Amino acid sequence: MVNPHQDATQEQGTSGIWALLAEIPDPEMPYISIVDLGIVREVRWQPDALNVVLTPTYSGCPARREIEQSVRDALHRNGIQTLCIETRLHPAWTTEWVTALGREKMRAAGIAPPLAVLAEWQTLTFWPSSSDAPRPQCPHCGAAQTRLQNPCSGSRCKALYHCDACRNPFEYFKSF
Amino acid sequence: MNLSASCDTSLSDYLLRLGDNALILSQQLCGWCGHAPTLEEDVALSNIALDLLGQARLWLEYAGASMVPVRDEDDLAYHRDAHQFTHVLLVEQPNGNFADTQVRQFLFDSWHCLLLTELSRSTEPRISAIAIKARKEATYHLQHSSQWIVRLGDGTERSHRYAQRALEQCVDYVGELFAMDAVDHEMVRLGIGADLAALRPQWQAYVEQVLAAGNLVYPASALSVQGGRHGQHSELLVGLLMEMQHLARSYPGAQW
Numbered sequence: 001m002v003n004p005h006q007d008a009t010q011e012q013g014t015s016g017i018w019a020l021l022a023e024i025p026d027p028e029m030p031y032i033s034i035v036d037l038g039i040v041r042e043v044r045w046q047p048d049a050l051n052v053v054l055t056p057t058y059s060g061c062p063a064r065r066e067i068e069q070s071v072r073d074a075l076h077r078n079g080i081q082t083l084c085i086e087t088r089l090h091p092a093w094t095t096e097w098v099t100a101l102g103r104e105k106m107r108a109a110g111i112a113p114p115l116a117v118l119a120e121w122q123t124l125t126f127w128p129s130s131s132d133a134p135r136p137q138c139p140h141c142g143a144a145q146t147r148l149q150n151p152c153s154g155s156r157c158k159a160l161y162h163c164d165a166c167r168n169p170f171e172y173f174k175s176f
Numbered sequence: 177m178n179l180s181a182s183c184d185t186s187l188s189d190y191l192l193r194l195g196d197n198a199l200i201l202s203q204q205l206c207g208w209c210g211h212a213p214t215l216e217e218d219v220a221l222s223n224i225a226l227d228l229l230g231q232a233r234l235w236l237e238y239a240g241a242s243m244v245p246v247r248d249e250d251d252l253a254y255h256r257d258a259h260q261f262t263h264v265l266l267v268e269q270p271n272g273n274f275a276d277t278q279v280r281q282f283l284f285d286s287w288h289c290l291l292l293t294e295l296s297r298s299t300e301p302r303i304s305a306i307a308i309k310a311r312k313e314a315t316y317h318l319q320h321s322s323q324w325i326v327r328l329g330d331g332t333e334r335s336h337r338y339a340q341r342a343l344e345q346c347v348d349y350v351g352e353l354f355a356m357d358a359v360d361h362e363m364v365r366l367g368i369g370a371d372l373a374a375l376r377p378q379w380q381a382y383v384e385q386v387l388a389a390g391n392l393v394y395p396a397s398a399l400s401v402q403g404g405r406h407g408q409h410s411e412l413l414v415g416l417l418m419e420m421q422h423l424a425r426s427y428p429g430a431q432w
Contacts, residue, residue, distance in 0.1 A: 059309055060230025089234075090305035092312060122311075124289060124382040126322055126389070133319075150216035151320050152223040160216070176312055 014043040017050065020078055024070045027063040028155045031109045034067055038097025041088060049082040050075065055093045057176075058156050095176045106173055111158065112136035114175040136172045138163035146170075186362040188242040189262065190369055191303075192252070193359075193405055194295075195235030196263035198310075199253060200413075201284060202228035203420050207271050220320060224281075227313040234306045254424035258413045265404040266349040268413045272342065275328050275335065279342035282321035286382050287353045287375070289314045294370035303368060322386045329390025336391065343387075344395045351400025354379075359405075 021043070022035040034040055034054075042053035052071060056064050068085055075083055095114035098106075103113035115134055135146045143165030151174075153160040158171045205225035212218035233249050240247035266284055271277045292314055295307035328339040354376045356364075363369025384394050403409075423430060 058227060058230060058313060059234055059306075060226040060228070062226070089309055090301070092305070092309040094312075122293060124286065124318070124378070126382065126386055150220060151316060152216075152220045156223045156226060174316070 014045065017043045017052075017075070017080075020074055021052075021071065024067075024074055027066045027070070028157075029106075029109075029111075032102050032105045034071075036099050036102030036105060038093065038099065038102075039067065046084070049084045050080050051084045051086060053086045053088050055088050055091075057093050061156065093176070095173065098173075107139050110139050110170060112139045112161065112170060112172040114173045117175045136161060138166060138168070139170050140168050141166040184242060184244070186359050187300075187368065188239050189359045190363050191235050191239035191242065193262045193264075195232050195239055195252070196261050197267055197284075197288075198228040198235060199232035200261065200263045200416065201267040201281075202226075202232060203416060204267065204271055205277075205281075208277065213274055221277075224317050224320070227310075227317070231306070231310045231313070234309075238302055238306070250424065254421045258409050258417055259407040261409065261413065261417075262405045262407060264349065264352050265401055265409070266346065266353065268404070268409060268416065269346060269349065270412055272345075273338055275338035276342040276345070278321055278324040278328060279339060279346050281317070282325050282386070283346055283350060283353075283383070285314060285318040285321050286386075287379055289318050290375045290379055291370055291372070294375070298369070299367035325386050325392065326390040329387065329392040339390070340392055340395075343392060347395045347397040348399040348401045350397070352402040352404060355400075355402055357405065 018035065018040075021040050022033050024034050026032050026034055026037055026039075037057070039054055039057065040052065041055050042051070044051045044053075052075075054068065054071070071085060072083060094117055096117055098114060106113045113136075115136055118134065133148075135144065135148070137144055138146055138161075141163060143163055145164040146161045147164060148159060149162050149169065150160040152158075153171050157174060157176070159174050160169060161172050162169050202225045205221050205228070208221045209218060209225075212221055232253070236249040236252045240249060240252050266280060269276070269280055289311065292307045292311035296304050296311055298304040298307065325339065328335045330336070354372045356371070356373050360369055360372060364371050380394075387394055
């Protein structure tokens with residue numbers, strides 16, 4: 001059976017789909033979308049379905065099922081009935097995939113965006129104290145004198161820091 | 177699949193070990209939820225437990241898919257008895273006091289990072305995909321436990337004493353981490369698994385570097401207690417499984 005809506009969408013190629021997906025908020029950080037986070041890897045029309053490839057952030061991310069459901073809901077609402085969501089583990093998700101827009105949105109929400117991923121993660125590297133490790137700038141005042149308070153914060157992907165300059169706490173999206 | 181039947185068994189055994197290590201340690205760490213010394217540490221331990229649970233699911237899903245007949249992750253987690261679990265004995269050692277938990281975690285994390293690095297080069301693409309993902313998470317776990325080792329060891333007289341005593345209790349279970357059996361040899365031969373024995377020097381060097389920063393000493397051990405990977409466990413596992421499996425066994429098919 002041909003779905004007239006689907007045909008209409010199909011004509012737009014996938015840019016319309018990407019635009020729809022870019023409206024879907026991350027369940028734990030609603031100010032940033034799943035496209036900004038780099039979770040959506042690929043959108044592809046197949047003869048009888050739309051294929052969407054998602055790469056999960058952390059293996060135990062509790063938001064994973066909810067993200068899949070919001071993708072389904074958003075696309076169904078826009079007339080796409082036959083949808084295939086593929087979970088792809090490799091290549092593994094990295095914060096290098098967070099878009100420039102995503103980083104801007106984080107900063108605007110008072111969260112320090114992820115620093116570059118260091119090659120050290122692949123070897124056993126010992127930082128005797130957290131002050132030896134690279135530190136994010138304060139998203140409030142821009143100062144570099146910040147201190148790690150807790151490696152985990154409101155969600156798995158963020159750490160809690162304290163700014164010694166403006167004396168405010170802030171969250172840092174950990175590089176991964 | 178063009179692998180032979182015996183290789184299939186070795187592969188599912190191998191994956192089961194990886195899954196069980198992560199699952200049991202995750203369940204142990206969940207025991208700290210609401211009880212850790214500070215709120216921040218409570219959140220940290222629960223998040224590490226969450227990562228390990230996510231990894232356990234990936235390994236167990238794959239292990240179950242390579243079994244005949246096929247089993248799913250929940251079936252493997254909830255419907256096996258103590259003697260069918262194949263994790264290393266280190267992870268079933270009791271949470272004890274906070275130093276006991278952090279020392280156990282530190283010895284495990286440092287080994288886990290090295291093991292996952294090796295597995296990320298596996299010729300089996302699904303293993304390498306899971307290992308690369310898990311390796312990134314394990315990096316954060318190791319940073320966290322390493323820093324605790326230094327703080328406890330170089331903290332008060334009491335925290336130092338507890339950390340050193342925890343090391344002395346855990347060290348008997350280190351040998352098993354690097355012991356190679358028939359399954360390991362088969363996996364190495366096929367380019368799928370890791371040569372555990374070869375990881376020891378690097379592990380030892382890292383561990384001693386961190387211990388030195390915390391004024392702790394790696395204890396001399398005459399014992400190497402083994403058997404976990406072949407289903408020989410302590411009574412501690414029975415209580416842990418009763419708690420973990422109770423709901424699924426008492427209310428089959430329960431959903432929420």
